[in-house]
Amino acid sequence: MKNRKYGKTASLLLILLGVFTSNTVPELFAAEMKITGDHPISLSEKPRCTECHPADTEVGFKPIEVYNHDGDWIPRHRFLASQTAVLCNACHKVSFCTDCHAYKEELKPSDKHSDSPERWFPHRGDYLFQHRIDGRIDPTSCFRCHGRQNNEICRRCHK
Amino acid sequence: MLSTRLRILYFFSLLCFVAPATAADPASETPSYKRGEGIFKNRCAPCHTIGGGKKIGPDLSGVTERRKRDWLVRWLDNPGVMIASGDETAKKIAKEYSIVMPPPNLTKNEILEVVEYLESHKMGGGLPARAELQKERKGEVSFSTRTYLQFFQDARGNRYQPLYERVDLEVQERERKWSFRSSGLLRYDLRTPASDKREMDELTYAFLTYTPSPGRGPVFKIGRYYVFDGVAADQVDGVHFSWEIVPSTGLSVFGGRPVEAEFDGKRGDYVYGGRLYQRVQNKAEVGVSFLKEDNNDRRFREEFGLDIWLLPLKNIELQGHSYWNNMTEGWMEHFYTLRIPLQKVVITGQFGQTDYRDAFSASTLSAFSPDLLGRDEGLTKIGGSVEYRFSRDISAIANYMNYGYKKSGDARYYGGSVNAGARGLSAGLSVHRMDGDIERLRYLEFRAYIKKDVHRVTFVLDALDLHYDQPMSGLRDAYSVSGTALYRITNALSVGADIDYRKNPDFSLNTLALLKLLYTFRKDL
8 A cells, every 4th residue: 555655656756757857848839828019029037128139229218228127127117117107018918017916806916827936926825824924024015005905805804 | 796897898808709709710711921911010020121121120121032931931930049050141140230139939830921921022013912911900909818716725614616707808909099908807706605705896907098199299098097107006097198298208197086995985085196207318217296185085195206217327227216195294115226237147235214104194904004013113124136147047146135123123034046947947946034033033935946848838836935933823834835737729728727735824734726718819900
């Protein structure tokens, strides 16, 4: 009985190992689920504008390098959105923003886009316990989305 | 039942869904060069013309006479590979144009269709094909629907099966003067305790845009929209007007009814505001903004904002904002970042300061009350990050943030992460430490993921663990492990499934499953 259990576990691990180490180059499906606006090609996984455009190219009176989605992009993106939101629409539909900045949606962004683990999303994992800790650390990060709206669920406990 | 506005949205969405489905199969009846024309317009035309002169890339007039078909096919498959292989023509093009053409991400069939479209231009204007190509489209419609069915159980053993349906619809006419954008959500619980509300709907946004002179001049919006203008980051039912008077100076104003929590009364609610900005070529942008909101006929919010972006030296960028609360007469928030992007390194510094009394005075939630967060409490954040890119696909980032509180003790969050990817495989690992003065703020955070694309299927394994210094409710490790598989049946249609296994101090065990059906299309009218 025990051997059979180990056998099943080993088989499962082997299958997973096979899947993740196989050398198949995937086809690229640029059009799927990413309807671009004016940008000629769909981008994924933290696009860097300067990979295709010269660094001194000017967009919205700023060098294009400013828009590189580097590791610091998440804390920075709100500045650029509040100054030149129209540029976001060159690549993103409005619904791209509302996937995280939703009003009443209960489904977490990290669940909707679980096939994009490289993207930063709020509330990963089971957030019910951790939100008390994060709320203590920096409540301003909660307030932006849940301060005045999108808090019907919060009120179940926070009467 | 569904609200009227959501019914209208779904009606239009259904029309869009049914129309292409009932039309003849485009793949079987549309000539391949015609399909190539569509691809060319969407993917190539931003950088290339045919007979219209150079843009970012060369004029492609007569290109099928200058290059062999096989060469064009290989080039369209991956220009970078052609250059790296030492192809003389490819190297010459790369030298002539400062930008290496990115891979257009076309399938083999799509490449052939583009080539046939290019070939149709050497056939001469007398051919019917050429005449057909001159027809102009009337506009464009894009539509997507995302269906999610979730299965989970709460701590009391109640089982839930919420079904979510998210529909996005965008229509734009050819001149780009008029457009309509909308998105709505419907939730219906297939299984839930009888006392719970089974359904919920939301019109996230639906607005009509009119731009008399596309690309410049004023833009009018009416409907439900999101406004991100300086101090305003709100959802509004109303009108929005923006106008870049000259390329360096512009303004925006908006007004309407705020979309806030449902339990909040709406009588006498209104919101208005605006932003004025000035840009200095490549060096600076300064904006001032204002927002006023009345709630139930009472003054609720009066906020002023100052936002800046500066590039004093070539590689030093400063940006941020300060917001003032005129109701409490105090600063709500200062938040600034200093960024130094170098060849392979990006260094970022952050500074933020918040006074809770001023920042949360207009909250509709008790979680932000001084009783819970502490009277006269405030937070100062100072930190930064260093990102190093080893190559296009491998990067590492180290970060540090100090949280200093007026009343409570401090906390420090620091750690690093590595992300790498190649040939359809990507992976990430991060380790962070929260080191606070109180017990609850002392823990280690680990996350690891691995993602693999195999043909049309994406597999993901993702794990997150919080290791508390002192056990929380008897538990030292709160963790979640999830597995995902997403199968792309066609470029427009995908199905997927997730399984999550979670353990935390509230629920000893929680298993959650999610099924997904994703469909999207874009069609010329």
